Amino acid sequence: GECSMxxxxxxxxxxxxxxxxxxxxxxxxxxxxxxxxxPYLNSHGEPDLGLRRGALLYLNHKRYEQIRTMWLQQQIPSFVARKLEGTFDAGGWMTL
Structure with missing residues (x-):
């Protein structure tokens, strides 16, 4: 898709x-x-996946720093590999 390109x-x-x-x-x-x-949470510290609730979201600096650290320390390859090891995906990424 566009992100991959x-x-x-x-x-x-x-x-x-x-x-x-x-x-x-x-x-x-x-x-x-x-x-x-x-890395965005509502005022109660909860994520709003799909933005269903419509409440304002705020950048959570702790989550942001975790993502930033993963990027800067080149941990993305191992992160993706760990997440996929225990996942069964019948459709695969090609269906996205």
Whole structure:
């Protein structure tokens, strides 16, 4: 998809994309990836996946720093591999 093409042009094989309307991050490495909650929480400290509640969301600095650290310390390949080890996905990434 578009994220994979952008990643290939700009970042070779690693990408982190914010999918605003879903409230998630797409973490890509090579041909694999994983969805992660975005670093935005409501006033009660809860995520709003899919933005269903319509409440204001605020950047959670702790979550942001975890994502930033993962990027800066080049931990994305191992993160994606760990997440996919125990996952069974009948559709695969090709269906997205």
């Amino acid at each position: 952008h990643r290939d042009v700009c970042a070779y094989h690693i990408g982190i994309f914010l999918w605003i309307s879903k409230g998630v991050l797409l973490i890509l490495f090579g041909t694999r990836g994983h969805f992660l909650q975005a």
